[in-house]
Amino acid sequence: MPATPFSSCSYLILQPRFNSYFNPLFRSFTYQLSTSLLSFNGIKFTAARIHSSLSPAAETESQSGGGGRSGALSPGPIVAGEVQRIDVNPPKGTRDFPPEEMRLRNWLFNNFKEVSRLYGFEEVDFPVLENEALFTRKAGEEIKDQLYCFEDRGNRRVALRPELTPSLARLVIQKGKSVPLPLKWFTVGQCWRYERMTRGRRREHYQWNMDIIGVPGVMAEAELISSIVSLFKRIGIKDSDVGFKVSSRKVLQEVLKCYSIPESLFGKVCVIIDKIEKIPVDEVKKELMAAGVSQEAVQELLQVLSVKSLTELEEKLGSSGEAIADLKQLFSLAEKFGYSEWIQFDASVGFDREGKLRAICGGGRYDHLFSTFGADDIPACGFGFGDAVVVELLREKGLLPDLSLQMDYIVCALDEDLQGSAAMVAHVLRKKGQSVDLVLESKPLKWVFKRAARNNAQRLVLVGSSEWQRGVVGVKILATGEQYEVKLDELI
Amino acid sequence: MPATPFSSCSYLILQPRFNSYFNPLFRSFTYQLSTSLLSFNGIKFTAARIHSSLSPAAETESQSGGGGRSGALSPGPIVAGEVQRIDVNPPKGTRDFPPEEMRLRNWLFNNFKEVSRLYGFEEVDFPVLENEALFTRKAGEEIKDQLYCFEDRGNRRVALRPELTPSLARLVIQKGKSVPLPLKWFTVGQCWRYERMTRGRRREHYQWNMDIIGVPGVMAEAELISSIVSLFKRIGIKDSDVGFKVSSRKVLQEVLKCYSIPESLFGKVCVIIDKIEKIPVDEVKKELMAAGVSQEAVQELLQVLSVKSLTELEEKLGSSGEAIADLKQLFSLAEKFGYSEWIQFDASVGFDREGKLRAICGGGRYDHLFSTFGADDIPACGFGFGDAVVVELLREKGLLPDLSLQMDYIVCALDEDLQGSAAMVAHVLRKKGQSVDLVLESKPLKWVFKRAARNNAQRLVLVGSSEWQRGVVGVKILATGEQYEVKLDELI
Numbered sequence: 001m002p003a004t005p006f007s008s009c010s011y012l013i014l015q016p017r018f019n020s021y022f023n024p025l026f027r028s029f030t031y032q033l034s035t036s037l038l039s040f041n042g043i044k045f046t047a048a049r050i051h052s053s054l055s056p057a058a059e060t061e062s063q064s065g066g067g068g069r070s071g072a073l074s075p076g077p078i079v080a081g082e083v084q085r086i087d088v089n090p091p092k093g094t095r096d097f098p099p100e101e102m103r104l105r106n107w108l109f110n111n112f113k114e115v116s117r118l119y120g121f122e123e124v125d126f127p128v129l130e131n132e133a134l135f136t137r138k139a140g141e142e143i144k145d146q147l148y149c150f151e152d153r154g155n156r157r158v159a160l161r162p163e164l165t166p167s168l169a170r171l172v173i174q175k176g177k178s179v180p181l182p183l184k185w186f187t188v189g190q191c192w193r194y195e196r197m198t199r200g201r202r203r204e205h206y207q208w209n210m211d212i213i214g215v216p217g218v219m220a221e222a223e224l225i226s227s228i229v230s231l232f233k234r235i236g237i238k239d240s241d242v243g244f245k246v247s248s249r250k251v252l253q254e255v256l257k258c259y260s261i262p263e264s265l266f267g268k269v270c271v272i273i274d275k276i277e278k279i280p281v282d283e284v285k286k287e288l289m290a291a292g293v294s295q296e297a298v299q300e301l302l303q304v305l306s307v308k309s310l311t312e313l314e315e316k317l318g319s320s321g322e323a324i325a326d327l328k329q330l331f332s333l334a335e336k337f338g339y340s341e342w343i344q345f346d347a348s349v350g351f352d353r354e355g356k357l358r359a360i361c362g363g364g365r366y367d368h369l370f371s372t373f374g375a376d377d378i379p380a381c382g383f384g385f386g387d388a389v390v391v392e393l394l395r396e397k398g399l400l401p402d403l404s405l406q407m408d409y410i411v412c413a414l415d416e417d418l419q420g421s422a423a424m425v426a427h428v429l430r431k432k433g434q435s436v437d438l439v440l441e442s443k444p445l446k447w448v449f450k451r452a453a454r455n456n457a458q459r460l461v462l463v464g465s466s467e468w469q470r471g472v473v474g475v476k477i478l479a480t481g482e483q484y485e486v487k488l489d490e491l492i
Numbered sequence: 493m494p495a496t497p498f499s500s501c502s503y504l505i506l507q508p509r510f511n512s513y514f515n516p517l518f519r520s521f522t523y524q525l526s527t528s529l530l531s532f533n534g535i536k537f538t539a540a541r542i543h544s545s546l547s548p549a550a551e552t553e554s555q556s557g558g559g560g561r562s563g564a565l566s567p568g569p570i571v572a573g574e575v576q577r578i579d580v581n582p583p584k585g586t587r588d589f590p591p592e593e594m595r596l597r598n599w600l601f602n603n604f605k606e607v608s609r610l611y612g613f614e615e616v617d618f619p620v621l622e623n624e625a626l627f628t629r630k631a632g633e634e635i636k637d638q639l640y641c642f643e644d645r646g647n648r649r650v651a652l653r654p655e656l657t658p659s660l661a662r663l664v665i666q667k668g669k670s671v672p673l674p675l676k677w678f679t680v681g682q683c684w685r686y687e688r689m690t691r692g693r694r695r696e697h698y699q700w701n702m703d704i705i706g707v708p709g710v711m712a713e714a715e716l717i718s719s720i721v722s723l724f725k726r727i728g729i730k731d732s733d734v735g736f737k738v739s740s741r742k743v744l745q746e747v748l749k750c751y752s753i754p755e756s757l758f759g760k761v762c763v764i765i766d767k768i769e770k771i772p773v774d775e776v777k778k779e780l781m782a783a784g785v786s787q788e789a790v791q792e793l794l795q796v797l798s799v800k801s802l803t804e805l806e807e808k809l810g811s812s813g814e815a816i817a818d819l820k821q822l823f824s825l826a827e828k829f830g831y832s833e834w835i836q837f838d839a840s841v842g843f844d845r846e847g848k849l850r851a852i853c854g855g856g857r858y859d860h861l862f863s864t865f866g867a868d869d870i871p872a873c874g875f876g877f878g879d880a881v882v883v884e885l886l887r888e889k890g891l892l893p894d895l896s897l898q899m900d901y902i903v904c905a906l907d908e909d910l911q912g913s914a915a916m917v918a919h920v921l922r923k924k925g926q927s928v929d930l931v932l933e934s935k936p937l938k939w940v941f942k943r944a945a946r947n948n949a950q951r952l953v954l955v956g957s958s959e960w961q962r963g964v965v966g967v968k969i970l971a972t973g974e975q976y977e978v979k980l981d982e983l984i
Contacts, residue, residue, distance in 0.1 A: 086623070086625050086626060086662075087623060087625075088662055088665050088666040089666065090618065090619045090622065090623075090659075090662075091619060091621055091622060091623050091644075091648060091650055092646065092648070094619035094621060095619065096616075096617070096618050096619070096659075096663050096666070097616055097617040097618070098616055098663060098667060098671075099614040099615065099616055099677070102614070102615045102616050102617060103615075105617075106615065117927050118922040118925070118926070118927055118928065119922065119927075119928070119930075120899055120902075120927055120928055120929035120930065120947070122591040122594070122897060123591065123594045123595075123598065124588075124589055124590055124591055124594050125588070125589040125594060125597075126582065126588050126589070127582045127583060127586035127587065127588070127696065128620060128682065129583055129586060129640070129652070129684070129696070130582065130583060131578070131579060131582075131583050133578050133579075134578055148621070148644060148645075150642030150643075151642075152583075152640060152686060153640075153686045154584065154686075156583060156584070158583055160621070167582075167588075170578075170580055170582075171588050171590060173580050174580040174581065174588070175590060179590075180943075180946065182932065182933075184929070185591070190620065192621070194644060194645045194646075204619065204621070212932070215932045215933055216933070217932070217933065219911055219915075219932040219933065220932050222915065223915070223930060223932060226915075226919070230922065332912060333911070333912055333915060335912075336912035336913065336915040336916045336919075337915050337916075337919055338916075338919055405614060407612055419711055419825070420824060420825055420827075420828035421828065423711075423714065423715070423718075423825060423828040423829050424828045424829075424830075427718070427828075427829055427830055430610040430611065430722065433610070434610070435609050435610055435611075435612055436610065436611070436612055437612035437676070438611075438612065438715060440674065440704070440707045440709075440711040440712050440715060441674075441707055441708070441709065441711065451672075454672065455612070
């Protein structure tokens with residue numbers, strides 16, 4: 001949802017329904033929770049008992065993993081007392097990241113970060129908790145009603161950040177001359193919005209922002225679009241999967257100008273036009289006219305916004321204007337950057353309903369943000385989109401990566417007294433950079449092999465007393481079954 | 493501060509004054525902020541103007557960086573209107589992470605994560621915003637008064653997490669049989685406590701937690717201490733710099749037992765004894781006796797807690813008890829793991845004032861947490877400490893790493909018309925994994941060289957028209973000054 005007039009337009013974003021979540025990976029997991037009241041320190045809590053309606057995958061895991069053997073989870077005895085329930089689920093609209101989701105999140109964030117590195121961007125971050133005033137500057141915007149805001153114990157009004165850009169502007173201004181322009185900064189940060197929950201739409205999401213501050217002109221925007229395209233290419237998404245609809249806010253400015261509508265009205269007009277998605281066109285027309293735009297201008301405006309080709313736009317606006325010049329330059333740069341096939345002109349960007357990636361050049365949100373701090377003269381542009389965007393695309397296209405746990409070694413003592421020796425073996429291997437799952441109790445070999453399989457361990461090291469006395473350990477390559485003995489200091 | 497009876501004791505932690513921050517790297521940066529009121533949309537804000545009282549480093553940067561040339565930051569005109577100030581600083585007790593701090597944070601977190609990988613731990617995370625009830629289960633604890641808690645727009649009581657372990661317990665119980673025990677999970681997550689601000693003590697910090705769930709016995713604790721030791725070794729901290737004071741909560745349990753103080757009193761006694769740091773010993777004695785501990789037992793208790801060697805402890809408790817057995821095993825395992833010189837026995841752990849790392853075995857906090865969800869039978873142990881711990885140690889020892897920005901290439905067109913060609917060059921290099929700072933405007937060569945120096949770029953590529961026509965570009969190795977021409981497709 002636009003956070004500033006036309007903010008969505010200086011962004012590359014997906015439709016809101018894609019904009020703020022990261023789906024659970026295994027929908028097939030279904031838990032039945034039966035609550036039994038348990039007492040601790042005279043307080044009662046809700047305990048979760050999990051019935052066996054798990055997915056096959058989960059079933060296998062719980063069997064093979066020997067969860068039962070090494071202590072399955074089960075509620076304790078039922079005791080009387082006063083009642084206070086604790087939910088085993090996170091708050092509504094938030095997510096846990098168990099290992100499988102965490103691997104996906106890390107994989108995705110590492111791709112964000114690697115692309116940012118290739119493009120020469122420096123990583124920054126800001127507090128997830130900011131002063132509320134930073135986000136409530138602007139009157140009459142949806143975001144205000146979506147803030148997780150409260151008063152801290154020092155009576156300060158604070159809010160969980162709903163977006164990253166205001167914090168960016170704050171930091172840039174704070175740093176002032178100590179940071180030479182142009183800046184190329186990126187952030188992967190969590191943002192919070194209290195929104196109506198819909199399928200797959202959550203109240204927190206991680207957003208990847210890339211911003212270029214201090215560069216006027218289209219070259220910066222061409223570079224940013226290039227960075228997103230290379231992210232998509234890295235993770236297997238093609239131009240046939242997504243496209244960028246591109247326009248320039250200058251288009252709107254020029255229409256307003258040629259009907260001599262004062263600059264001062266621009267922001268207001270943007271806000272009204274952004275409503276085209278939400279309210280009937282006639283309503284929009286009414287509001288525009290109420291704002292002081294002539295009926296003629298309104299007609300022209302809506303016509304121009306329906307234009308789908310640069311040539312057509314040129315006919316309407318003439319070839320002299322900045323809008324045309326910028327857009328022509330952007331499309332020629334797109335060829336050099338090698339992503340022409342990813343973008344298409346569409347004057348209606350900011351108003352489309354298809355949930356396709358879209359971009360409007362001109363960095364609208366920044367004019368506003370830097371004005372907030374009294375620095376109107378900073379050219380800037382950037383984009384941000386949520387982790388869910390990419391995950392949804394990958395899921396739809398069946399491109400989600402297989403990210404199973406990987407372990408170099410599992411090390412096990414064949415005898416309680418040899419656990420210290422097994423610890424030595426683990427120590428040696430870890431010093432050499434090998435990841436080691438050290439078995440910390442005496443377990444049957446059957447259990448050890450199941451654990452090794454679950455962890456995708458490459459090698460199993462068995463520490464037996466006779467071998468240890470000879471200064472060697474037994475190694476088994478689990479993929480091939482090949483076995484050999486090796487001296488402790490020759491382990492790699 | 494203990495979040496559960498003895499929680500600090502199943503942790504490896506530093507004293508609170510070290511426990512929750514990440515110092516700004518460049519104290520020498522001092523800003524003078526002069527506020528001028530600026531109007532935007534009829535609202536007024538505070539703008540920061542930064543005077544030239546910056547550190548030499550910053551001065552040089554701002555000169556060499558050409559911040560001025562490409563648009564220095566300065567407040568706009570002063571206009572009348574109603575007043576609302578926006579601070580350029582983050583909320584009290586929170587931190588921004590500009591590039592230099594972010595590099596340090598990434599370096600530190602990557603060390604946390606690499607050690608966790610070597611030890612075969614899987615990464616997990618939980619919402620930074622949890623249901624308040626998860627943290628307020630326990631009556632009469634400081635943490636309750638330090639919660640950032642509020643009511644969301646759905647009238648749910650929520651809180652920013654002050655610690656990670658309750659969320660861990662919640663997720664483990666929620667997953668139930670679908671996750672086979674033992675679990676080895678780690679998290680690097682941000683935690684929030686509204687505390688009195690002291691030098692270097694903030695209200696948010698990142699905490700590295702490692703937890704082993706489902707393993708009874710000391711082997712798990714020995715493994716955890718080993719992981720912290722290897723972190724310290726990785727980053728250059730020696731056993732002469734820090735030490736671990738080790739004890740077992742069973743020591744306390746046995747003393748209570750031999751004075752036949754009922755099990756049910758244990759938690760209460762722990763809470764009281766933890767106050768020894770904060771209130772006079774006589775007060776503690778009073779409280780213990782009021783709780784029903786005999787004067788004799790109190791005397792003995794305080795005596796035992798002053799013991800500094802295992803032998804001495806053995807004399808007091810006899811050699812038959814579990815406490816002695818556990819501690820002996822831990823110290824023998826420490827030898828095998830190779831960190832004997834890092835740990836020392838000290839029965840007073842949990843009550844020392846020196847701010848040294850300390851550990852008490854026995855996983856106290858977990859008994860409690862899992863009880864919360866009605867699963868009392870899960871053995872578990874873990875540690876957590878804040879990012880500040882390591883940074884402070886490194887700073888004190890002068891071991892902070894030099895983490896300057898590194899760039900493989902800076903690419904610049906010698907002529908406006910060649911920007912597209914420069915974009916092509918950047919595109920080729922990035923596809924080969926090279927990081928490229930593409931100059932996005934036409935700038936004088938002087939500016940380009942200064943920027944290259946600031947970014948520590950290895951190579952400069954100049955795209956000139958005559959070379960481009962010959963299908964080559966000029967490359968300069970900036971360290972040596974060596975220059976050569978290369979074909980576009982031969983760039984690496």
